[in-house]
Amino acid sequence: MRASQQDFENALNQVKLLKKDPGNEVKLRLYALYKQATDGPCNMPKPGMLDFVNKAKWDAWNALGSLPKETARQNYVDLVSSLSSSSEAPSQGKRGADEKARESKDILVTSEDGITKITFNRPTKKNAITSQMYRDIILALKNASTDNTVMAVFTGTGDYYCSGNDLTNFTSATGGIEEAASNGAVLLRDFVNSFIDFPKPLVAVVNGPAVGISVTLLGLFDGVFASDRATFHTPFSQLGQSPEACSSYTFPKMMGSAKAAEMLLFGKKLTAREAWAQGLVTEVFPENTFETEVWTRLKTYAKLPPNAMRISKELIRKNEKEKLYAVNAEECTTLQARWLSEECMNAIMSFVSRKSKL
Numbered sequence: 001m002r003a004s005q006q007d008f009e010n011a012l013n014q015v016k017l018l019k020k021d022p023g024n025e026v027k028l029r030l031y032a033l034y035k036q037a038t039d040g041p042c043n044m045p046k047p048g049m050l051d052f053v054n055k056a057k058w059d060a061w062n063a064l065g066s067l068p069k070e071t072a073r074q075n076y077v078d079l080v081s082s083l084s085s086s087s088e089a090p091s092q093g094k095r096g097a098d099e100k101a102r103e104s105k106d107i108l109v110t111s112e113d114g115i116t117k118i119t120f121n122r123p124t125k126k127n128a129i130t131s132q133m134y135r136d137i138i139l140a141l142k143n144a145s146t147d148n149t150v151m152a153v154f155t156g157t158g159d160y161y162c163s164g165n166d167l168t169n170f171t172s173a174t175g176g177i178e179e180a181a182s183n184g185a186v187l188l189r190d191f192v193n194s195f196i197d198f199p200k201p202l203v204a205v206v207n208g209p210a211v212g213i214s215v216t217l218l219g220l221f222d223g224v225f226a227s228d229r230a231t232f233h234t235p236f237s238q239l240g241q242s243p244e245a246c247s248s249y250t251f252p253k254m255m256g257s258a259k260a261a262e263m264l265l266f267g268k269k270l271t272a273r274e275a276w277a278q279g280l281v282t283e284v285f286p287e288n289t290f291e292t293e294v295w296t297r298l299k300t301y302a303k304l305p306p307n308a309m310r311i312s313k314e315l316i317r318k319n320e321k322e323k324l325y326a327v328n329a330e331e332c333t334t335l336q337a338r339w340l341s342e343e344c345m346n347a348i349m350s351f352v353s354r355k356s357k358l
């Protein structure tokens with residue numbers, strides 16, 4: 001839901017009431033988001049190098065580029081509410097700019113060397129994504145879009161990158177199945193929009209097999225680095241489901257309709273090299289040197305001028321944005337109906353009730 005004028009005014013009042021001094025970095029983000037929300041993109045003349053205070057303000061505001069006023073207003077409200085809740089929880093401690101930052105159990109978010117690293121961290125379930133993890137990722141991307149890091153990188157803990165949507169999300173939802181499907185469609189749309197909207201370079205470090213939504217999302221990434229152990233699998237028909245994360249549009253565009261159908265309709269699992277040949281993966285690395293090579297590369301990329309990368313990304317993506325929002329909305333409506341279908345329910349029940357392999 002978008003922030004209303006009232007939400008915005010409440011947030012402005014909240015800032016005055018905040019007991020905890022938010023620290024300079026946060027103050028600058030608040031300042032920049034407030035200016036963007038009220039005045040639009042930075043219109044302040046660039047201060048001289050020695051005018052440190054105004055230069056820091058200018059940098060923070062200018063870094064928001066052409067972020068729409070509406071989005072800036074929403075981000076301002078969200079930032080204030082996150083500050084309010086952390087001031088109610090004094091045990092959390094201060095967050096530095098270039099240190100381990102925010103942590104939730106199944107999604108780890110750290111900031112180091114200019115990179116926000118978002119890790120699927122549920123290895124005992126092959127990093128399957130729960131409803132809470134979707135929400136954690138939306139928040140992590142929102143924070144990373146306005147903090148001082150240069151890019152965001154997704155990866156997984158353990159042997160899997162991610163096994164896709166947690167198939168128990170629906171069976172464990174409270175309320176009726178129709179309500180769960182409707183809530184799921186809203187959550188999915190917001191989740192995918194947060195990738196479409198992410199303004200900085202977005203990279204996946206695919207450390208192992210990837211399934212379902214963790215594969216389809218890759219069409220919205222700017223770089224995909226894969227271990228040669230990784231595989232890419234979208235078994236939607238087998239699950240009685242249909243494609244999401246704009247893959248019904250990005251995959252045929254990227255690999256042609258025949259190869260897209262092989263993955264999205266027939267559920268063919270691709271090796272890392274096959275995925276590279278189809279344009280889904282940027283580069284494949286041998287497993288034994290994967291982590292070292294990829295992170296060295298990423299740290300180098302993170303030293304490139306951030307504004308240039310952000311502006312170039314905007315140029316590359318902006319003509320597609322409206323189309324992507326529309327595709328996302330349509331895919332979510334289609335999936336909402338699929339989740340209620342017998343085909344899908346049977347597939348989910350058969351996964352949930354499968355016998356132990358021993």
Ligand SMILES: CCCCCCCCCC/C=C\CC(=O)SCCNC(=O)CCNC(=O)[C@H](O)C(C)(C)COP(=O)(O)OP(=O)(O)OC[C@H]1O[C@@H](n2cnc3c(N)ncnc32)[C@H](O)[C@@H]1OP(=O)(O)O
Nearest residue numbers: 124125126128163164165166167169173180184188212213
């Ligand atoms: C209100 C509701 C809101 C819901 C939000 C909705 C948003 C929906 C968005 C998108 C919809 C769909 C897109 C998709 O992602 S479809 C793809 C879904 N994923 C799968 O089909 C994969 C299912 N898993 C497997 O096939 C296998 O587990 C595996 C990944 C091939 C691994 O096999 P394995 O033999 O090596 O390991 P296994 O013993 O099976 O797994 C270890 C434990 O992990 C659990 N697990 C693995 N994947 C999932 C999963 N996707 N969902 C839930 N649990 C999973 C598995 O059950 C094992 O658990 P346990 O040890 O038995 O307890």
